Amino acid sequence: MDEGSSNSPNRLLLVEDDRALAEMLANTFTADRYTVDVAHDGQHGLHLGLSQPYQVIMVDRRLPAIDGLELVLRLRRRAVSSRILMLTALGETADRIDGLDAGADDYLTKPFEVAELLARVRALGRRLFDEAQDIPLGRGRLDLRQRDVRLPDGGRVDLTGREFALIRSLAIRPRTVYSRGQLLSLAFPDATGESIVDTYVHYLRRKLGNGVVRTVHGWGYQVGAL
Missing domain, CATH: 1.10.10.10 (Winged helix-like DNA-binding domain superfamily/Winged helix DNA-binding domain)
Structure with a gap:
């Protein structure tokens, strides 16, 4: 669970400043056979997102250094094609619209069911594979x-x-x-x-x-x- 840990096709980047939640999610996805890299602020997340190939990137909305919405915008401006899921406590309709307009592919609000999150990430990965042959x-x-x-x-x-x-x-x-x-x-x-x-x-x-x-x-x- 660190920078540049693998070239696995099931690579996932988790950008989450809540360290306890990040550790739990990283362990969950590792058990589901993903290779997981973790960043605890938007700047580190941007560095990893631009320098490593990921199938899916999960981004919290409220992040230190660079806000999650700005992080998604910067990744898309640099033509990063990874699927992006925003995972945040901000669940108003306007917040969802902002996230999707910034370039996120999916939006899940906290609190959430881990089984649903796993299913959404698998679906995003399948969509990326189908569209990028x-x-x-x-x-x-x-x-x-x-x-x-x-x-x-x-x-x-x-x-x-x-x-x-x-x-x-x-x-x-x-x-x-x-x-x-x-x-x-x-x-x-x-x-x-x-x-x-x-x-x-x-x-x-x-x-x-x-x-x-x-x-x-x-x-x-x-x-x-x-």
């Missing part, structure tokens, strides 16, 4: 089922496991520029040394063209176009 890659697509690239002319390019992990990490948030250290954590969690990132950027460019990964000098890499 591929990711735009310039005029082509990254096929998440076949783990290859579909070219604009209909052709396909096979990728190795590490090539796929790297381009997926970049493509899922196309406006984000990643440092080598971030990409090492996201795509190569078992590797040591950031040079592996440069090596696989080279492999991707050799297969898909130099434009598929952009170098942002002084910072790192960003997805480009085929």
Whole structure:
């Protein structure tokens, strides 16, 4: 239950300042076979949400540092595609509308039944999986089922496991520029040394063209176009 703990597809971020509630929920979702990261304020939640891939993000409305509503807005402005559930004591109709308009996919008020929360999170995860079988890659697509690239002319390019992990990490948030250290954590969690990132950027460019990964000098890499 910590930053960058796994590359599991069932990854969940819990942003909750009530530490006792956060611990209870983290234990509950871990028992339901989720990998859970916890942030106790909005700033830490924003950092994790922008730097790690999550299936679902649960956000309290009243948070230190950055309010939950502002956190959701910032994540959506940075093209974070994770499903977001707001979990809060603010249950008036206007509060629900504000949360959904900010970019939340669901809204559950406290107090709540844990069984209902588990069901809602599972439903959000299924919806994300159903809708995201591929990711735009310039005029082509990254096929998440076949783990290859579909070219604009209909052709396909096979990728190795590490090539796929790297381009997926970049493509899922196309406006984000990643440092080598971030990409090492996201795509190569078992590797040591950031040079592996440069090596696989080279492999991707050799297969898909130099434009598929952009170098942002002084910072790192960003997805480009085929």
